[in-house]
Amino acid sequence: MDKISLTHASLGERELAAVAEVFASGWPAGQGPRGKALEATLKERYGAGGAVAVSNCGAALHLAMLAFGVKPGDEVIVADYTFPAPAHAVRYMGATPVFADVRADTGTVDPQAVAALVGPRTVGIIAVDTVGLPADYTELQAIADRHRLFLVEDAACAVGATYQGREAGALAEVACLSFHGRKGASSGEGGALIATDPAIAAHARQRASFGIGSIFDAGQVIGLPIPEFTEIGYNFKLSDIAAAILQVQIGRIEELLARRSAVAERYGELFAGEELLTVPHVPEDRTHAWQSYLVTLAEGVDRAQVATDLRAAGIGSFHGTWASHVQPAFEAKQVCPVSADLFRRNLGIPMHAELTMSQVERVAEVVRKAVRTHAAPARRPL
Structure with missing residues (x-):
């Protein structure tokens, strides 16, 4: 009796060929030529101000909280029915995740529940496209605008989905994608932050590389530029090997x-x-x-x-x-x-x-x- 697996990544010869090209290039690490090409592809696909390829969606969520200046004492309303990465990202900042209940029919966050939870310490909302189905972004954006809150779309599961004719990943000012092995486009692990504001994307890219930006870029400058660590960053880079796989996957x-x-x-x-x-x-x-x-x-x-x-x-x-x-x-x-x-x-x-x-x-x-x-x-x- 043949086994039927719960999940299976659709990776094949085209992805292998792309990896072979990276091996030949001599730059398998992050933020190299294939990473830049992937970010350009994502920016174009989502009509964004900028896109940042990172190691996973959890890293993208963390970078989003950093970009919006979430701090201890703040509250961020998060969708409850989901892998709890959004709540983790809020806790990384020393802030408090406030859990909003979901719709019984879709499992996506209930805008009425969100509206009822807004308080004096609330600074933002993280909506989730539950297992691939987009949330109610028209209503959620109206709540965010009314209370001057940020809105982040956790589109980890939703690459390829749409809401009112717009693609998931382009439904809020910042969206976070996952390229984990069970997703619609996969490199085994990986993620991206998509931002309408180029400044948010630039901030995220800098913080994703220990705060010094791309070593590959520095190596292209004549002379001996020595990067300075002007802020605390993280090692959230996506390897060029994974980026090459994803360029193929996004085309599929x-x-x-x-x-x-x-x-x-x-x-x-x-x-x-x-x-x-x-x-x-x-x-x-x-x-x-x-x-x-x-x-x-x-x-x-x-x-x-x-x-x-x-x-x-x-x-x-x-x-x-x-x-x-x-x-x-x-x-x-x-x-x-x-x-x-x-x-x-x-x-x-x-x-x-x-x-x-x-x-x-x-x-x-x-x-x-x-x-x-x-x-x-x-x-x-x-």
Whole structure:
């Protein structure tokens, strides 16, 4: 029985050829020629004032907080139902993440919940495009403008998605992307900060390289320029090896997203009418990047047992994502009941561009059997 993995990066010969070119160039480190080319590609794709390639999306979020001058005593409202990288970034600054509950139908942050949390110490909002679905940016931007707050888009999962005709990654003044192995465009690890203001991008690029900027650039100057460390920075550079892979991957976004979308559409057909689970909801004004495919199990279905059955059949699964406010690291004061409920009932099933339709059908068959087997007696179909 062939195993069906939860995720699988779509990397092949074109990416290998790009890496070979970097090897031949003699500059595999960060902020070199391929990194600059990647940043130019990202800047053009998102119509941005600047783009900065970095080691991961968490680094991009950290740089965004630095750029906006977040400091101890400040509060930043963050979407709750997500991998808690936004809350980590806020805590890096000594500030307090304030967790906002999410919409039950989409899992994206609820603008009404955000508006209710704005207080005298609030300086910004980090919205999240939950597992690939953009949040409600029209409403969120209006809240940010009304209270003079910054708005950051965590588009880690959403490369290729759209909201009201605009691409995820271009929906706020700063957006943060991920190129982790399970994303729609991947270099194994990696990220980027996209900014409408070139000054924010320049600040982020400087802080991403220990505060001294590109050693490659310094090496192109005649003489012996010696960089000065004028501020404290970090080592958040993306290698030129990863940048070369990503240039190929970004050129393939539409191709790979079409394949993921076909998988999602087929899942929707196969689960139609299944009362023991709910498939993802995508509002008409946006499109999904399908980083993950999460089904919401009905009350009384034993999720752990369903996952056990999937594993026994060689099928990958996971819990979905996190209700950040219940994580011990944050000692949160907020209660986010919708997020907590999704955290308890969501189940991720295989989603990637390499799935065949026969594999999708097998996954759906095993899932349907498992949820019926492990439903509470009152919910089991006759």
